[in-house]
Amino acid sequence: MKVLVIGQTSQVGYEVCRILSDKGISWHAPDRAELDLSRPNQIRACLDRHQPDLVINAAAYNNPVKAENEPSRCFSINRDAVAELADCCQRQGIILFQLSSYRVFDGTKQEPYNEKDPTNPTGVLGNSRLQAEQQIRERCERHIILRLSWIISARRPNILRRLAERMLANKEVYVTPDQLGCPTPADDAARIIVAMVQQLDCGAQVWGTYHYATTESVSESNFAEVLIAEASQHRDLNVRKLIMANIESREGIKPPANGTLSSNKVLNTFGVHARPWRSAVARIIREVCDQKSSPP
């Protein structure tokens, strides 16, 4: 099997490529010069050139705040490029494995979201992700859409790094007690993705939409407390106080209050088990603290 990975520099794409290499699966990841998703004409050329059996799209316009100010760029990368990708995959008999997000939901449900729950995105970013999913379902028969919860790693911006950076720099850090998610290490998401890809390579005909998230949900404020406990073992933190600020008090676009996802369907279909996040957080926070070598 030959895999094309779009978004190799992303948190998840980077780990997917690493695991594909470990497993001896052949892959290619175009850089931005070869494939810029805001230039849809490059998509067909890239697929023609590499003739993959399966495409993993880990690239996305991912900034919810900026998306409100530049919706056309967000929709062009997240929806229009994905529609073109889906068309090309369908035409060439390629499997499309698309990553998506809890942001397709409005976050008002009290339990983890499953795949049958009605979508209702708020904001430009969530709408662009949902419309991308719809384009794929209409255009490409052999597809997998995998929605993920909060992705964390020591690389690139994410909720863990944002909180850690504020704790290193500030005495008071604002956190949200009513925003829930399942922190999902990028390498754990990649483990699931590659396991699913291997089963598709063995002929599993299980197209459709799936969720993956780690086993334990946590509020942003409780997650911040875990991070303080871990990070203070490695660095002197400036933070003295967490200030609770409900989602409603946030200015501008608000994240879904509930970003937790149920992994039951992916377990029942692919036999892949969700893991807890706590031990991975200890490792990631150590890496983040090691990167920040200058005193806070």
Ligand SMILES: NC(=O)c1ccc[n+]([C@@H]2O[C@H](COP(=O)([O-])OP(=O)(O)OC[C@H]3O[C@@H](n4cnc5c(N)ncnc54)[C@H](OP(=O)(O)O)[C@@H]3O)[C@@H](O)[C@H]2O)c1
């Ligand atoms: N981060 C989260 O908390 C989260 C939560 C749920 C779901 N997800 C989804 O999971 C997937 C992976 O997320 P992530 O956090 O690993 O991603 P990420 O670190 O934010 O990386 C985004 C990727 O998209 C690429 N990209 C952006 N614009 C592009 C363009 N015009 N052409 C080609 N590539 C472009 C970036 O390339 P450059 O490095 O060149 O900019 C980068 O590789 C995405 O679909 C994301 O929406 C993420």
